[in-house]
Amino acid sequence: ARPGRTRIVTSCILMPPGQAPASPPPMILDIYPGARPGCTARTPRLAYPDPHSPYLWAARGYAYARIAAPRDLIRTEAGPIAGLPDMVGAARQAILAAGLADPDRLVLHGLSQGAVSALHVAAKTEGFAAVIAQNGWADLMSHYFGPPGIHADLYPDLLGTNMPRYEAGAGSDFAMGQTPFEAAERYVRNSPLLMAGEIRIPVLLVHTDMDGFPKSQFDQMYAALARQGNPVRYVWYAGEGHGISSPANIRDLWERLARFTGETVPAPPPAGSAPDQAGGP
Structure with a gap:
């Protein structure tokens, strides 16, 4: 979108252990607005059960990026993440050109701000087999006016605190620089909720009831996708915050992730492993 300008952007990919170059694996493409390029080595930490560790994907035979x-x-004139589909599309082309993933087994994934972003990309980009969205939101208009999830019950003074995210002119990944009173159509045009008819791949929605992003956002997204006939699944966990922390819920979530990806983009079992009971490697 910027003729005459060339820019190199670097991302890193975690490959499954023992991956044979001749057999590109399925891949999880994690989306998050503002994610910085870089390849800093990450060391797995066992002090806290990280339910979103990329090493869990790699252990199941999926590359992770x-x-x-x-x-x-x-950011474009159309919206704060309107250029993200083109960015992800360019990354997809580079990954496939390098032979690092199977073109028919690419899954979009997003958590928090990445969830609304992944749904946006799924509506505007082809070449992906499924999308997983966790603990995010889907409608910019109702999110602007709505309560800040569980925080609204604990601290009533926080009502309206979603507004600065959008009113900011800069410094926010979703900065509109305008209120819905000034640019209602722009809020509508950038909301994945109203793009539900454009999402034609299987969707897994995951949320919790004590998040700062209200679960009602994904209630609406599920209804919109189901109304459009999309193959959508929705699971939410009671008593959890922004993401899950209960070991039992972490296990349950990964069984559901394995089942979902196993049905949409199955991965071969890593060397020396056997399939688990959830239907995935």
């Missing part, structure tokens, strides 16, 4: 998405490249 968090795509770099600098704000200045994904």
Whole structure:
């Protein structure tokens, strides 16, 4: 979208152990607006059960990539993340050109701000087999006016605190620089909720009832996708915050992730392993 300008953006990919170059694996493409390029080595930590560790995906036979998405490249006049689909599409082409993933087994994934972003990309980009969205939101208009999830019950003074995220002119990944009173159509045009008819791949929605992002956002997204005839699944966990922490719920979530990806983009079992009971490797 910027003729005459060339920019190199770097992302890193975690490959499954023992992956044979001749057999590109399925891949999880993690989406998050503003994600910075870089390849800093990550060391698994066992002090806290991280339910979103990329090493859990790699152990199941999936490559994992968090795509770099600098704000200045994904922001356009159409919206704060309107350039993200093109950014992800370019990353997809580079990954496939390098032979690092199976073109028919690519899954979009997003958590928090990444969830609304992944749903947006799924509506505007082809070449992906499924999308997983966790603990995010889907409608910019109702999110602007709505309560800040569980925080609204604990601290009534926080009502309206979603508004600065959108009213900001800069410094926010979803900065509109305008209120819905000034640019209602812009809020509508950028909301994945109203793009539900454009999402034609299987969707897994995951949320919790004590998040700062209200679960009602995904209640609506599920209804919109189901109304459009999309193959959507929705699971939410009671008593959990922004993400899950209960060991039992972490296990349950990964059994559901394995079942969902196993049905949409199955991965061969890693060397020396056997399939688990959830239907995935």
